[in-house]
Amino acid sequence: MTGHEWLDEEAGPIVRAFWLTGGRTESGNRTDLDLMTLVVRTTEPVYGSLLLSPEHEAILQLAHQPLTVAELASALDLAVGVVRVLLGDLLNDRRITVRAPSSVTRFPTTRIIEEVIHGLQAL
Amino acid sequence: MDSRPSEAELAVKILVAGGFGAGKTTMVASVSEMRPLRTEEQLTERSIGVDDLDGVERKTTTTVAMDFGRITLRTGLVLYLFGTPGQDRFWFMWDELAEGALGAVVLVDTRRLADCFASIDYFERRGLPFIIAVNTFDGAKPYTADDIRIALDLDPEIPVVNCDARSRESTRQVLISLMGHVMTAMARR
DSSP states (O other): OOOOOTTTTHHHHHHHHHHHHTTOOOOOOOOOOOOOOEEEEEESOOEEEEEHHHHHHHHHEEEEEEEEEHHHHHHHHHHHHHHHHHHHHHHHHEEEEESSOOOHHSOOHHHHHHHHHHHHHHH | OSSOTTSSSSSEEEEESSTTTTSSHHHHHHHHEEEEEEEEOOOGGGGOOOOOOTSSSSOOOOOEEEEEEEEEEEEEEEEEOOOOOOOSGGGGGGHHHHHHHHHHEEEEEEEGGGGGHHHHHHHHHHHHOOOEEEEETTTTOOHHHHHHHHHOOOHHHHHOOEOTTTOOOHHHHHHHHHHHHHHHHHHOO
């Protein structure tokens, strides 16, 4: 950093990206958010103190069905790191739940691979 | 956190690797709904001039776009394709991308064969099943699978297939070959 980061042309996108999080690059939530982690919004009443930004709202809207972190970032056109901070906020307030990346990649079975092959053949 | 297997939402993660300009973007786009995925990374002074971008505008953006595709195979079974960043300075992202991946396609441009060495080394070290897909560019000299195998010093069991990254049908066949290889690799464990 040069000390002139706000004037540096190359710093522009970073400043804009993390401006959405108030400059935070961490949410204080330690949950592991892999690219393939599934996010879904909770339905219970929320007692959190978080003031929702439009981006938080957009995540909640998208996550009415389980979506991966990668898909959320892509759909919102926000950098993954920014989305992780926003998801951490929502986790802190229990507005979303997350699930470990689905089991197929960790414990693949022959049957599932066969299903993938059949699915590809049918495309 | 609920980590029980959920039949309703199975996701398969596949990586598409290869040198810069080998056709990764084209391949991911040919077979799937294509979406860019951005990660934030600062371009340092160090990286200026490092990119080998013949005839391409030098990028000064501080976010890195990765290719990202999604194919719904059936309800509840989705295949995700992640293009690995082609430039060396993004190596730090590979571990995260490779985490949980089922296998990888290493896309090869025979005019720049050496560009894929790093990808092959990485997947070998990590023990991730991969196949070589030779992108048959117009004007690229045709090589036999054996030529490629020797040039890349590949283990004999690693499939080498020709493909046209622009073609949906061809990319589909590449993915089917990869899945076959993954299955073989699983059986051997």
